[in-house]
Amino acid sequence: MSDSNVREHLEEKHERNREQRIEGIKRWVEYIESHPPETWGPQQNAVVNDQLEAAQDVQTSASHQQHVKDVAAEILDVSDESDDRSK
Structure with a gap:
């Protein structure tokens, strides 16, 4: 090839x-x-937590783990802003 x-x-x-x-x-x-957030929220949290655990299991660098946490926090901030606007 x-x-x-x-x-x-x-x-x-x-x-x-x-x-x-x-x-x-x-x-x-x-x-x-x-579906209501009460249904899919815990499911989404479980997926994210599993991804974080998998990343930790492969011994990613501290800086990468921090990056993942920062991205997750940013997503939550955007989600919270969206929720505030929809009220």
Whole structure:
């Protein structure tokens, strides 16, 4: 397989992965719009906690762990702002 074929194969794979992620996000949005936060909130927290634990298990650097915490805090801030606006 030539370098250009490998590159094309990887680009196709990345595009498929991207499309699958987008479809997964769309399904999640449909789910959270049709279920109360009391249902999906704990589920989402469990997923995030599992991801954090997995990251810790592979012994990621302290700076990466801090980055993940910062991103999570930013997401919560945006979510809180959105909740405040919808009231």
